Amino acid sequence: MSGVRVLVGTRKGAFILTSDGKRDRWDVSGPHFGGWEIYHVAGSPADPARLYASQSSGWFGQVIQRSDDGGKTWQPVGNQFAYDGVPGTHQWYDGTPHPWEFARVWHLEGSLTDPDTVYAGVEDAALFRSIDGGQSWQELSGLRDHDSGSSWQPGAGGMCLHTIVQHPNDPGRIFVAISSAGVFRTDDGGKTWRPTNRGLHSVGIPDPAAEVGHCVHRLAMHPARPDVLFMQKHWDVMRSDDAGESWHEISGNLPSDFGFPIDVHAHEPDTIYVIPIKSDSEHYPPEGRLRVYRSRTGGHEWEALTAGLPQRDCYTNVLRDAMAVDSLDPCGVYFGTTGGQVYASADAGDNWAPIVRDLPAVLSVEVQLLP
């Protein structure tokens, strides 16, 4: 029977959770890299034994770790993220120009076809790529060189490139999302980029419908329908049916349209999941009730999924990279909280149970299907 491996990044290390296809009994390994912030652990879609981890620390900076055996052993690989050419400036919080400075890797995304090719989304916002298994990194600087680059501003969490979505069939097309600049798309493998934010409306920026400047929190795509994108924005849940050319709101009956993660069911392209959060200053579930909301209609109509989730006194958050789905049948859904719980549902969200309850604050959750 197939198994699953859940890769969890936390404020103080990484954890690897494994189970068979029933997904009711779990082995927990970790902490790996104890004491370090693990923003993301990602498996290669082309080789499940190949893992990459972003390990960082306020003291010692950025390290990238690679495993070739599914997380049993790790080796540090390249950690030099040098911006291409003269980096220039972006806008600082006070509106003044601020030099581009590398802080950390937020997100790693393996190539769909080559285990040695991996993308890194970094703060200050830029996209890097390695084609040698993480040993060396080159910036795809056409993104940051876009005319709007000098006007990008950090959000409260820093100016991070946090989402990388690859087209399943067209290797030239990649979407990225930056807080708080918005969504950008390349159709030539990363040489040139253009913003794809039409239809987004953000109160709190001078022109609510500006081409650039939106605080996009997360994007999701189903590989069977790559022109349909879903977005959790700072406020608003959005959908595009034309590969990002235009967006429309699908928040519908959600109790709050603020939140961080969004994901799509592995077998139902119109089934999507979000976790509403009360507001941008009160980063916890409305009414202290932790609810995943599922739409089976591609948005607008949402149902609360509560079975097994705390329905009182719950004031944790779920961060943007901390939800994932597996491709078993029924589809498994997973998310981690800033309170250190990792919840799993083996029935597409109908019922939930914690795999672990007391980890450090969870920054990211990924899941792999094992042969």
Add this chain to the structure above:
Amino acid sequence: MIRVMLPAHLRTLAHVAGEISLHVEGQVTQRSVLDALEVRYPMLRGTVRDHATQRRRAFVRFFACEQDLSHDLPDVPLPQAVATGAEPYLVVGAMAGG
């Protein structure tokens, strides 16, 4: 040989236990010691000094002979006791943060 003591997280990263002994060619300075450290343990590149500027990371400190050498210029000779191996050169994670 130059004796170097790393903070716990960097010992783990470099897969070493306890003190490190380094051979340093020429004058013993902070730059020459850290250069030798990074040649022997390349996974430490970027964790003590910035890759590009070679400046000390903000929350890393350098101590030796009960002195804070963190603000000394990198090419100033280290104390004779460090150069002879009588005293270790300490790379320290600053007491900061959580």
